[in-house]
Amino acid sequence: MLFVSFLQSELKDVEESAPSFPDLEHRLQPVSPCSSLRESVQVYRDHCRMAKEFHQVKQEISLLEDRKRELLAELVEDELVAVETACLEDEFRVLSEENVTLLNVHTERAQQLETLSSANRNQTSQDSSST
DSSP states (O other), X not given: OHHHHHHHHHHHHHHHHOOOXXXXXXXXXXXXXXXXXXXXXXXXXXXXXXXXXXXXXXXXXXXXXXXXXXXXXXXXXXXXXXXXXXXXXXXXXXHHHHHHHHHHHHHHHHHHHHHHHHHHHHHHXXXXXXX
């Protein structure tokens, strides 16, 4: 009788602390144990423990999937930034080459202007000394 009373007390503790497992299929839910069999109570406890572990693993998987989605979004964003950076680098290279070309043309034209101005001054000097 003492053994049965112990089992009933243990069963009551197990049933009171028995959590619900909403993410577990109905057919996989822990079934209340047979109170007169210690093994049944132990199997029930083990089943509850495994169901709790299953729930924790599902939560971890969900968190990891969320993190994976975040990382994939960051990767896409980084790839877009890399493409934009490459385009800007190309544009910078083209504009730098154009700038060098324009500076060379400016220098040449400034020298031509100086040469023409000198020639014009010399021509003007010669014209005024001839008269």
